[in-house]
Amino acid sequence: MSNKVIYAIYNDDDILMDAVKKTRAAHHHIEEVFTPFPVHGLDKAMGLAPTRLAICAFIYGLCGLSFGTWMMNFIMIQDWPQDIGGKPSFSYIDNMPAFVPIMFEETVFFAAHLMVITFYMRSRLWPFKEAENPDVRTTDDHFLMEVAVNNNEEELVSFFEGTGAVEVKVIEKH
């Protein structure tokens, strides 16, 4: 079985958006779209599910808050409750205001860093990762839509030529 795909290349984001909408309306499955910059509304036009990264960040923040609270409680109240400058270390709540800056920073730290790491993992980004660029021009000024071919090559090529593509290529994918 051949793994042929079509590369339809555009040089304008408005034309790309129209092409994406047309392709969706014609029920061709879009594998991927490569753009040099974020195109506003492209995810909606492609029908991509919304990201859940913010929900992750909220949970990470709660973890950070718990960690900060636990750490300060263990060190300052449980393990060695010294009298430092008359600060009350009888219970956590007694000395809580002094711990708030730490609790806040831990919350932000955990939320921010874990969210970024989650983003890298989910989008498979790391140093020495081999770039998956189908055409070097897509990082500069061209837009590329990749559509799978299912024995309907001629029909697809003529369809994409009709959507304003500056170039339509059929590529054998390994």
Add this chain to the structure above:
Amino acid sequence: MYTFSSKLKTFSFVLMAVGLLGIGYGFLTAPKDIQEVEKILAADAHGNHHEGSSESEGAHAVSAEAKVKAEAEHTEHLTHVLHQLENKPWSALYVACIFFMLLSLGTLAFYAIQQVAQAGWSPVLFRVMQGITAYLPVGSAIFFIFLILCGFHFNHLFIWLDPEVVANDKIIANKAGYLNFPFWILRAAIFLLGWNAYRYFSRKNCLAQDDSNDNSFYKKNFNISAGFLVFFIVTESIMSWDWIMSIDPHWSSTLFGWYVFASFFVSGITTIAMVTIYLKSKGYLENVNSSHIHDLAKFMFGISVFWTYLWFSQFMLIWYANIPEEITYFVTRIQVYNLPFFGAVVMNFLFPVLILINTDFKRITWVLVMAGTVILLGHYVDFFNMIMPGTVGGSWFIGVSEIASVLFFLGLFIFVVFSALTKAPLLPKRNPYIEESKHFHY
């Protein structure tokens, strides 16, 4: 054009009438002399003897001299409580009066910022904001009369206005160059006139812009808004010292002005959101979409956090250093006003943060109305916490006087604001950003 529904009008009149009755009741039932106070305290005590009587009981074997001293202390205590109870209906009125006036001022500040920032989303809401700030002239007039009554010794909210107190108090006497009635009332007059002048001219220019052929009125508004914001930030700071901080004339805090600002600024933004949602639900704001509401909700969220930041910064710095002359302010609040003091943080921070952090929730009307109600009530409690401990101290209670005062000013606020909304079309015609605003989408 908006038409004031007769139901809402009746509702506002009912609120004002009920409020007036309650305010009157509060003043009539306030004790007149220490005999009445003694009766009230005896009724309150019920078994758990208050300090004065248990002290004199324990002292009956001691010399007559001690007994006389205990009695004098008892009388002093009664006089102290009497002053607090006499202040109670006045303070209740003052808190509600300043809260609604400043809420309207917060809206005006937000409006001016939107003009100067050339915001592309908010012009469809300008007439709503102008409607809310229509309360400012009415509110400031009542507030100014209240300040004059304080100056003529109808009440004892500001103890530094009492010459006898000043004579016996070195700390207050040292501040007399700033805290004296003529200078104080003059400052109040200048601030109120300045704010109202901006409101008057800004609205006038905005209406004139509708019928003009060029953008000259828009540019004029831009300039006076920038000027107003400079005037505002200076006067706002001084206003907070004059009208709120001077209730505790032995205490001072440098970030107090910002703290007060954050409190009424977020209340103002919440009010804009609530009035917008109401008008939208009645079908009057066709160009306002859920993105506009979403933006307002983001401001409610952000400024709530900002308020908390200032609340905590003020509290934590003083708690940490624990300097006796500063900490008394919070000692009173934590010991005597525990629930309102920490309850305000829950209502103004915890609740909005957990509710409004969700993007989808910021577009749901009932969620916003609920969050807005809690924020507004929370900031009323915040003003209550700032004013009451210095005027009524331990004799505080959220009873008839307090609720009635809020109802009266709420009724007046609704009446004035919605009457003002009927006076001009709800959509500015020739604002340079109106098209962008109509199609605002987030």
